[in-house]
Amino acid sequence: MKISECAEWAGSEGRVSGQLEFGEEDHGATLRRVWEQCLHLLASKVPVVTFETYIRPLQPLSHIDQTITLGVASPYAKDWLEKKSVNAIRSALEFHLDTTGLQIVFTVLTREQRPAPSASRKSDATQIALPLDSDSEESPPPVREKSSPVPPVTRNTRPGVRKPEPKREEISIPSLPLNERYQFDSFLVGRSNRLAHAGAVQVSEKPGEVYNPLFLYGGPGLGKTHLMHAIAHQIRVARPEARVAYVSGEYFAQHYITALKEHATETFRKQYRLVDVWLVDDIQFIAGKEHTKEEFFHTFNSLYQSGKQIVLASDRSPRELNTMDERLRSRFQSGLIADITPPELETRLAILQNCCTREKVNISDDVLLYISSAIQSNIRALEGAFTKLLAYSSIMKLPINEELAQGVLGEYFIEKPIRLRKVTVQEVVEAVGEQFGITPTAILGPGRNKDISLARQVAIYICRELMPESNTSLIGMAFGGRDHATVVYACQKMKLVLDVDPELKGLVLKLRKSLQ
Incomplete structure (x- = not known):
């Protein structure tokens, strides 16, 4: 979230009056007060499960120069916050501190640093409606604390010496083995x-x-x-x-x-x-x-x-x-x-890419898209298809491509028949133009506007991927008489861009799926 968006927060929530500057009082107390204000703001702007799971438990630790350190409960939460929520947290802090350029650092708290939980807290929540749309999640019901008997405290005769806790009864715990991969x-x-x-x-x-x-x-x-x-x-x-x-x-x-x-x-x-x-x-x-x-x-x-x-x-x-x-x-x-529920296409594709990383193999996006589009019911079937394809390729010494995937997996795994039809340059240009809001004439023309150039490169790249029977010269001719070198350059550039731009990569995969 960018600083400019903070203006919207102030407009919708009402800007918090009396913003605090460090130096007015004890730094720790000031940071805690600022953090409480940030929590109120963040609670209304991020999904409730994200807020309750990752943001509310954060502990403000220090503010030195332009760096604010926040304590987290676990390495997993630290990794998740750094990837998903750091920008929203930074914007909220910059808004309340009336500054810019803050660095947010997350550090894992030791057990001693973690706040002590309330005695025997239990969730007495009622059932929640569970829409799983990424932009809309219902708030969990309030957690009501239940009191439970607290054992009497035995005073120590010497200060600083804690009476040893009674040894817990040794019992055999009934438990099935855990899969180490399931983390x-x-x-x-x-x-x-x-x-x-x-x-x-x-x-x-x-x-x-x-x-x-x-x-x-x-x-x-x-x-x-x-x-x-x-x-x-x-x-x-x-x-x-x-x-x-x-x-x-x-x-x-x-x-x-x-x-x-x-x-x-x-x-x-x-x-x-x-x-x-x-x-x-x-x-x-x-x-x-x-x-x-x-x-x-x-x-x-x-x-x-x-x-x-x-x-x-x-x-x-x-x-x-x-x-x-x-x-x-x-x-x-x-x-x-x-x-x-069954995973959506993007998640199925990510699962297969994860399998490739784990097995240290390179499989083209075409093949992964084919498998993830065809197998939609569950993750187990998806991973089973991947394993079978990998094994067949290794045993038979054959390269993995769409033809091999169709032959090996069709009989056993394919749940949704996929008809891979031939596409034309005109179909690709029209689909890309509709997605980018640019006319086919502009894409095929000489214009060098940044948006037009990007749309043109995407269209050329998709044509090259979906029309392997057409050589680069033929594709170039269809794009306003461009030459072989222009087509090769566009394809190479798109491959580099797609490696670092997941949003554009998702868009290209969506276009390819619709055209196939």
Whole structure:
């Protein structure tokens, strides 16, 4: 966000009177007051989940010369803020300090620096409407704090000496293994999963304090398990002492049946009810099992009342779990419910590009666009198609191109038939002109206006990509009699520009898809 936009903030919100200058009072107190004003401004200008997850928890640490340092809770939050929100934060601070050119630095707080959480805070939120449009996210319901008994404080006989905490009972934690690849850093965020991702991040940073329970739902292969593993990984790293149990609904049911057969139900209950974080995947599995549901209900209640974090995942929403007891469904709906839908084209394409980076292979955008356009249902199928194509290419010693992709993947993976038709220069020029607001005559003409030149280079580049049978001289002739060298230059320049301009790259991919 630029400084000029601050004028709009002032106009819509009313400029905060009495802007503070450092030197009027203690620097720390002044910075905190300025930061509080910034929070009010940012709360109305950024998506609520972004604000609650990343911006509100920031701690103002120092203001030295033109550098302001803000403390963050984790390395992941630091990376996210540097990529997504630093400009908005800078603009808000510059507005309230009546200055320009501020440098914003994020630093990860030590555990001692983090503010102490309120005693046994729990989210008592109601269900949220969940539009996943990138420009519109509903506000999470207010978090109401519940009081819980606070153990008496034992005074130390010597100042500065803390009485050792009683050793926690040693128990065997029931948990399935976690996939090391399933981290927050490797989870690609798009409109289809933004709320679920933000809720998972906040739960991992403040387990038991917000969004409890967190209920994720969506079809298979969309990333629910990835997020649950990422939560468990993050908590285990940040809080090594925490007891984290990740199980599936089937695992819980089988474990309970075994405990009944072996007359070990007390041990079973102790194992589950003494955990700090409980993650249950595929909860729909226990829906029709009466005795298992009863045990699950009491385990859920015990953990919830103790302020322990609960995360659940299902292939359908709580309302659609028809064979689940109403008392369980109502508890599932008491926290944050976030659905994950099939990823949009841009996210599918980014997933494939991520696969290329991970496997250290170069695959053309044409092939990636073909696969991501054809496979739309889930991420698992998308990655499976990529793996199959890579394996076939390696075994058969064949280069990866669209023809190979169609031959190898068509029978098994292609969900939406794609007809790759021949296009003409005129079709390309008209499509580009409509997108850029420039007439085809201007694109084909001699004009050297910056906007016209860019549109012309985009059109030439797309023609070269979609019309490989046409040589550069023929394309040049179609563009007002331009020569071979002009076409080659335009294509080379566009490749360089697209590598550093994701917005233009997305536009070019959109045009290519519409033409194909």
